[in-house]
Amino acid sequence: MPDQVRPSQLEVNAFDGSGRAHSPLADGWRRWTLQHAPPAVRAFLRAPPRADPRDWRDQRVGWGLVLPFNPALTSAELETAVDAPEPIQELVRRRGTNGRPASVLRHVPEDGHIGFLRRGAVDLPVNQSLYGTGERSVPRYLLIYARPDQIPWEVQYSLQSHRCVGRLSLEGEGLDNYVAALLDEWKDAGAEGAGHDAALVWAADHRNGDITSLMRESIAAPVAERLRSDPDIGPGTHFIDGSREDASAAALAHALAARRPGFIVSTSHGMTGPLDQVDLMTAQLGLPVDSNYQLVKPDVLLRDWQPGGAIWYAHACCGAGSDVRTLFDGLLEQGSAVDLLLQGVTRCGARVAPLPQALLGARRPLRAFIGHVEPTFNWTLQQRETRQFTTDPLLSGLYEELFQPLPVGLALAPLYAQLGGLYVDYERFLRKTSHFQMLHRLLVVRDTQSTVILGDPTVALPI
Known part of the structure; x- marks a missing residue:
């Protein structure tokens, strides 16, 4: 506003016992105004769109393999499917992202271990872990490759309450058939x-x-x-x-x-x-x-x-x-x-x-x-x-x-x-x-x- 109509005084809502608290502006009020300009307004970006739960290829969703714990393997080897049949190893390779194989987790057959999966040397509480393929995450989609006497049904019961879980226990030609069809998305089904x-x-x-x-x-x-x-x-x-x-x-x-x-x-x-x-x-x-x-x-x-x-x-x-x-x-x-x-x-x-x-x-x-x-x-x-x-x-x-x-x-x-x-x-x-x-x-x-x-x-x- 023009200087001639600027307020001659400013009043505050404070009281010191002596009367109204109001004062005229200082001679340097213009300098004060310029020196205390607000900082540049920071642009806030919208959060990235949510992951599509149907897209298991998205690292925020993820697909992983669950294998029985093998005490003969090192922690690094436990994160691989080295002890699984070749079709399962191929599935892990093909379902990986960014040049890395898919997540491999292990069920440890210990009392009280239901609800946990081991990644390398770290036990992850499945129901309290984020979805995804990150180091402290558990994929939303989990395929158990094991017979029920190796990884009990009760483990599958527990996991499927918070994850999308399936099981395979095929071997030999049957396993070859299933994994080949899965990787090919059944495109080779033909007239049958x-x-x-x-x-x-x-x-x-x-x-x-x-x-x-x-x-x-x-x-x-x-x-x-x-x-x-x-x-x-x-x-x-x-x-x-x-x-x-x-x-x-x-x-x-x-x-x-x-x-x-x-x-x-x-x-x-x-x-x-x-x-x-x-x-x-x-x-x-x-x-x-x-x-x-x-x-x-x-x-x-x-x-x-x-x-x-x-x-x-x-x-x-x-x-x-x-x-x-x-x-x-x-x-x-x-x-x-x-x-x-x-x-x-x-x-x-x-x-x-x-x-x-x-x-x-x-x-x-x-x-x-x-x-x-x-x-x-x-x-x-x-x-x-x-x-x-x-x-x-x-x-x-x-x-x-x-x-x-x-x-x-x-x-x-x-x-x-x-x-x-x-x-x-x-x-x-x-x-x-x-x-x-x-x-x-x-x-x-x-x-x-x-x-x-x-x-x-x-x-x-x-x-």
Whole structure:
């Protein structure tokens, strides 16, 4: 403002007991004004865009391999896949970035070590570590290469609550087939490749109150309905509904060969016997049981069909494998039918079931197999009081997420994300001593955590 209208005095909001505190400007007020100009305004850059969780190649997301701890290796060697088969070493080389191989972490079989992975000589708490490939980070996508007797299922249960986790335990030609297809992204599937716009749902149904009817109603039928309503996938969706037609092993094999679906959902019993013949039980562990109580055998399926990059979700007891100890030990009356079944299956040991092993190692392999290590209880699928189905998180993963398409590990994140809320519910009902509610939540938790991915967690439907 012109000097003639500048304020003659400035007043402050302070009081020293003598009156108003105001004073005229000093003769040098202009010099003071120029000398105390504010610093140049600093430009604040926007934060970089968030990493796309689908992009495992981004170092802020990352892909890594988990191997068993090998005490014969040095700390530097433990960060490599030097003790793994050549196809796995090639996978680590090819999935590296900036001239460096991909991250290799180790599971150390020590008490209290669940939830930690070792990078070289450093133990990293997985759930408290950032995503990525940095020195103190743990990749978002983790592939376990080990049998369940080398890296237990419970390690996979723990890791998949905060990471996208898959497992391979193939060897020899089967491993060669899978890794070659993975690195080539199934481009070599040829005429035998799975159709991206074809889906197959197969639901065995023994009726008369059998749990297969409940699995059909809560999983198979809703998935089929969602697929059929999709304008792109709907025309190619085929539902073999055991409540209305012959959901036999032969019908499944024929549909696979004729339609070559890219996505398969099956609901059925899984074979867990004969309990008194361990070798035979192990050989047919978890195989789907059709509506006529016949087994779906992998060698029969593969006579006229090659998976060609399909993804298969199988809801069947032990469809993914078995363990040395059941998560439900002590739940059922000792000596009862289910108790004897659960205890009998543990005699098979910790292993991957034969169906996913055969399909993942086929000449034109499956992309991923999603299945269960434990049985599903009827209370897991349906609320006891309201009769409402509790499978929405699973259905969301199998359709809304998987058909985005998201990597299979990321697509199942909604399923595993419910674990925290279920444990909160469990504690709330514990305070109220609502034991049946506590049991329901715990059954859902155990069913969810024992749902595992076999195959690489980065694979996605070819859409």
